[in-house]
Amino acid sequence: MAQIRIENVRKDFGAFTAVQSSSFTIEDGEFFMLLGPSGCGKTTTLRMMAGLELPTRGEIYIDGEEVGQKPASQRDIAFVFQMFALYPHMNVRGNISYPLKSQGMKSADIKNKVGEVAEILGITNILDRPVGGLSGGDRQRVALGRAIVRDPKAFFMDEPLGALDAEFREHMAEELRALHDRMGATTVYVTHDQLEAMQMGDKIVVMNHGVVEQFGVPQDIYDWPATRFVAEFIGSPPMNFLEFEGMIGTGGTEVRLNDVPMEVPQSREGANGKLTFGVRPEHVGFDDDAPYRGRVTATEYLGTTQIVTFDTPNGLLKARVPSHEVVTNGQLIGLRFDPRTITLFDKQHGKALRSQGNEGVLGHG
Incomplete structure (x- = not known):
């Protein structure tokens, strides 16, 4: 896994500035939350870390290597989307194994690796089922499995529980945090839900209008808000x-x-x-x-x-x-x-x- 460092990163879309000179460090093995309202720049920041957007200026370091202008394929990361992004014509096993097949791994090694990941996620009983008939929770587990199976340097998650109902979201949030603790993976997670961020995160960046308003552990952000926006956004x-x-x-x-x-x-x-x-x-x-x-x-x-x-x-x-x-x-x-x-x-x-x-x-x- 890896440390991720963001230094003075800015992203402009024409005359609109989505992210303004953001800087923070995600330590190796942290569960890190990017939190803020819609349009605050958190997803754009995540996409720049992942290589799906290139920064207008600034540096992005993953495991000590500057990757700001490199495409996603050269960053050794895995991305989990809100809408699962599964291949509907493949069963669960096919979806999870696809990244390994693309890398040319041997069939026997793929079978063993998929079995290990399925065991971790508790989905060994559905490996041969088509993904179309799965519940939202099981489909999210399959999407996680496809990310985990590659052993990437970091996991990037863009509101991965957003499509689930409230009760199941809380359950899946607990599962995700437990999975992270077992794997010790560096995880960057985008959410607009402050309760989700407080429940899951080791560290939180709170963003608003493209600006990092505060960065720290959940307890300090709650007790000692740096701005009125943070004080109002965090807490219910x-x-x-x-x-x-x-x-x-x-x-x-x-x-x-x-x-x-x-x-x-x-x-x-x-x-x-x-x-x-x-x-x-x-x-x-x-x-x-x-x-x-x-x-x-x-x-x-x-x-x-x-x-x-x-x-x-x-x-x-x-x-x-x-x-x-x-x-x-x-x-x-x-x-x-x-x-x-x-x-x-x-x-x-x-x-x-x-x-x-x-x-x-x-x-x-």
Whole structure:
């Protein structure tokens, strides 16, 4: 398997820039997620890594070799598409063995290799069946088998579970992650589903409008979003944003929200004017003595927890609290925030102001 390194890669389609100067490194054996909304540039980035698109500029390294201008056939990678892309006139065995036949491998070796892959994927019982009558899950396993059988340096997957229903997608996501762990393969996976990315990925790149907004492990991206876009895109419900006019100096640790002093993590840079106070719903607590208050406008029961929506002086706010907390519509409740969990954003640029030195693992239970 291989390390993959992207350095200042850009892709233009005429006057439209799909990817803007992206740089990141995928370590050998990582399950790496390219995450973002439709049109953000994630699939274009994947296709450039695979050699299906050539970058306008920048370098792409696979296993230390610069391959940016080489076609896919010279990169020793395997690509798994969303729509399976199987050969309908072949049975399962024929689909999986096709790449090996194309390489001129001996029939006996092909049979052994296909058998090994089928055993890994749990599809030995359907090897002689036509692919047309298979379920979506089995067809996806066949597509994976065709990729695995070649022992490539890296696997590239473009929303491979997108065509499956929600319940089966979750099951297949677990299978894919388990398969990755068994094989230790370098895997790059494109998705627009933030839950899928958080569930499966070792590292995540979050993209928006062709720009890498943040790159890191799932926990850090959730707890310490670098931009307001990341904070809003990751999490369900997303982070709360309370708008206010104020200031904080470089190294400052307090702001005033509706004239109520609020302790915040040390700011890496000062800001003055329109700011945004960000807090995740699970980091909002109730406190009768808290001076900052909100009025209940709605509740959503989720079993062990409930989502309570408040109208506050700075905008709507959602709190995820235990379901045994009794609240009623119209009730005025004091709200408290753990200062370690707050992220301040410069509203104009959407950049987080918090200091790296205050970051740590808070969890998102």
